[in-house]
Amino acid sequence: MAAVQKQKQTSQGTEKRVIGVVIPVGALRSDRSIGVGEFADLEEFAVLCKKLNISLIQLLPVNDTGYESSPYSALTAFALHPLYLRISDLPELKLPQNAKFTAKIEAMGKEFEHEPRFTFWRVTRAKIGLLREIYAANKTAIVERAASGSLAAWIGKNLWVKEYAVYRRLKEANGEKSWKEWASHRNISRDEIEALWNDKTLSDEHLFWAWIQEALDVQFSKAAAAVAGAGIILEGDIPILMCDDSHDVWAHPEYFHLDLSAGAPPDMYSPDGQRWGFPTYNWEVQAKDNYAFWRSRLKAAEKYYQAYRIDHILGFFRIWASPMGDNTSALGRFIPYIPITRKELEGMGYDAGRIRWLSQPHIPTGEVWDALRKNWAGGFREEDIAACAEQVFSRALDQIRGEDLWVFKPAIQGEKDIDALGLHTAARSYLINVWHNRLFLEYEAGNFFPVWYYRDSRAYASLSESEKQALNTLIQKRQEASEKIWEKQGQQLLSTLLSASSMLPCAEDLGAVPDCVPKILTKLKIFGLRVVRWFRDWGKDGSPYIPFEDYPEMSVCTPAVHDSSTVREWWEREAEQELFSGFLGVPSLPKIYNPGTAKTILYKTAAAASRFRVFQIQDLLHCSPKWYAEDPASERINVPGTLNEFNWGYRLPASIAEIAQDTVFVQTVQELAAVPLAQKKKKTKSS
Numbered sequence: 001m002a003a004v005q006k007q008k009q010t011s012q013g014t015e016k017r018v019i020g021v022v023i024p025v026g027a028l029r030s031d032r033s034i035g036v037g038e039f040a041d042l043e044e045f046a047v048l049c050k051k052l053n054i055s056l057i058q059l060l061p062v063n064d065t066g067y068e069s070s071p072y073s074a075l076t077a078f079a080l081h082p083l084y085l086r087i088s089d090l091p092e093l094k095l096p097q098n099a100k101f102t103a104k105i106e107a108m109g110k111e112f113e114h115e116p117r118f119t120f121w122r123v124t125r126a127k128i129g130l131l132r133e134i135y136a137a138n139k140t141a142i143v144e145r146a147a148s149g150s151l152a153a154w155i156g157k158n159l160w161v162k163e164y165a166v167y168r169r170l171k172e173a174n175g176e177k178s179w180k181e182w183a184s185h186r187n188i189s190r191d192e193i194e195a196l197w198n199d200k201t202l203s204d205e206h207l208f209w210a211w212i213q214e215a216l217d218v219q220f221s222k223a224a225a226a227v228a229g230a231g232i233i234l235e236g237d238i239p240i241l242m243c244d245d246s247h248d249v250w251a252h253p254e255y256f257h258l259d260l261s262a263g264a265p266p267d268m269y270s271p272d273g274q275r276w277g278f279p280t281y282n283w284e285v286q287a288k289d290n291y292a293f294w295r296s297r298l299k300a301a302e303k304y305y306q307a308y309r310i311d312h313i314l315g316f317f318r319i320w321a322s323p324m325g326d327n328t329s330a331l332g333r334f335i336p337y338i339p340i341t342r343k344e345l346e347g348m349g350y351d352a353g354r355i356r357w358l359s360q361p362h363i364p365t366g367e368v369w370d371a372l373r374k375n376w377a378g379g380f381r382e383e384d385i386a387a388c389a390e391q392v393f394s395r396a397l398d399q400i401r402g403e404d405l406w407v408f409k410p411a412i413q414g415e416k417d418i419d420a421l422g423l424h425t426a427a428r429s430y431l432i433n434v435w436h437n438r439l440f441l442e443y444e445a446g447n448f449f450p451v452w453y454y455r456d457s458r459a460y461a462s463l464s465e466s467e468k469q470a471l472n473t474l475i476q477k478r479q480e481a482s483e484k485i486w487e488k489q490g491q492q493l494l495s496t497l498l499s500a501s502s503m504l505p506c507a508e509d510l511g512a513v514p515d516c517v518p519k520i521l522t523k524l525k526i527f528g529l530r531v532v533r534w535f536r537d538w539g540k541d542g543s544p545y546i547p548f549e550d551y552p553e554m555s556v557c558t559p560a561v562h563d564s565s566t567v568r569e570w571w572e573r574e575a576e577q578e579l580f581s582g583f584l585g586v587p588s589l590p591k592i593y594n595p596g597t598a599k600t601i602l603y604k605t606a607a608a609a610s611r612f613r614v615f616q617i618q619d620l621l622h623c624s625p626k627w628y629a630e631d632p633a634s635e636r637i638n639v640p641g642t643l644n645e646f647n648w649g650y651r652l653p654a655s656i657a658e659i660a661q662d663t664v665f666v667q668t669v670q671e672l673a674a675v676p677l678a679q680k681k682k683k684t685k686s687s
Contacts, residue, residue: 017613018613019053019613022060025038027637034105035113038086039084042223043226048660060237064082064164065081068120074246076248082212083124098138120645120648166193167251179249188251228306234305238310238311254285255282263276265332267512273322275328294496302501308501321333330436333449334482368406368430372424375430377425391424484516494521494524529556545580549678567593577591599668607675607676
């Protein structure tokens, strides 16, 4: 571990330009791994990277996600995934009486080895099944180590494992359901968790999970030391949010707002916004213990990493949150935010009736009938429409006395309540749409937030021009005032993170971010992320690409990320080839991607002024003709917005040892690592 510590001491302040590779641990392939990359494979991969003159290896999150393939849906902020354990390296298997397991390990390896991508749940289930057999055969010795030996000492240094082990046992006992659906122990105190941990009738099951975590820690620590010993920075990925179904949320609900889901506001790609289902943080509560959860989380990561990527760093400044009772985030709001109050609206001349008009959807009777006829799939009879309309009026709406207008019943508080009404699809889709039709969201009594598309609302259209102008001015001022709060919160939280760890922080700061974000990142010396295909001057005609020599020095430059297509697929199916070729100054690039194209694009990217220039392993492999899959899409890591067995199952096309023998690949990447910094062009008088 000395090499790891030495690397930590130097990585924070290094000014050296770095070429790095991004790879999920599961993508590694060696002669000893069982169907999926394992922590131990990082040792062999580090040898290859040193040969390539690569000096940074960036991983995706490696925390336990159970049978969920997305590494961003972890069951825990601390425990590692059993998937990445090399079973054959367990100390128990060195004992003669355990030789019988060798054949089982070999058989498992043969079962999965030739699959081009790994199926997450299948490999996980197989590994945990075999681990249970090994644990049962060695239980007496493991229990002794837990009583007074090395396992006891390890548990004493990693007290989170008690919560995790109890949670994991209960989750299995409840058919892997979310803790919110368990038959018991949904609400639990720390004393109750401790009592369950100490229950001798349950200790075997709890020790099973602790035993696995100790082994994972030993193996990952050894691999991390080998990476550091090779002079390579190991960078981890720490998602900001925790999965709703995680041991951290279950054991520490006070740290979270369980009634709110984090997400992203609507945009051209997601008109209803993105709803991630992860609870938001209760920063006020966390501040009371000086953010102990985050401090502990970073200390745990620091055992392995010298740098870390913070996913969705914008969430430390402000988060887009929507009610858990909704299926979308169309009616989300920023937190924190200075609300527009009822008193302010009254001061602008709005009485109670008009404030209700602004903040609740109002539905004319005839519109319901028209919408049902329009949305009904296939032919319909008028009696069908009449019956459905009657259900809408009786189940969902209340009429405003004396008017031909209806509002939603008070019992309906979100989209899921509309779903529960059991209405025809035509009625449900109409009601969901009209549920969003309001100018303000009254998220708590007397406090209002402007709905994202408030200018498209029925209420906004009914206002006079002077009323519209006054409201727009108020909303703009409130946005500007709120941004000052975002800046203060972001600086406070990120400063806390920096004080808790010596790891070098790198931010995922993609998307439309307020001006305070780059300001604070620069102030705190946190690297931002620049994805070449998206780093453009969007305010200018033609949205020109930003020259590589103008990239911020304190940034990470990359041509692709795990949620995007590879450079090859982007070039052949998505890119504006002529525009990008002109930007590179190489107008003759072929339309079909080949190693020459790869070399041109990657070398130009490597010349960026960013201190870190990192590339997905797939994009580096395309420098050699040997590693081209028939379908470029098959080389992706993830396709956002889709749920299938394809996502997150990427594997190297061959073993690390075989790839290391590809002299074309090795030489090209060595040259890539030596590309000099692009020189800034001298400005002429005309420019």
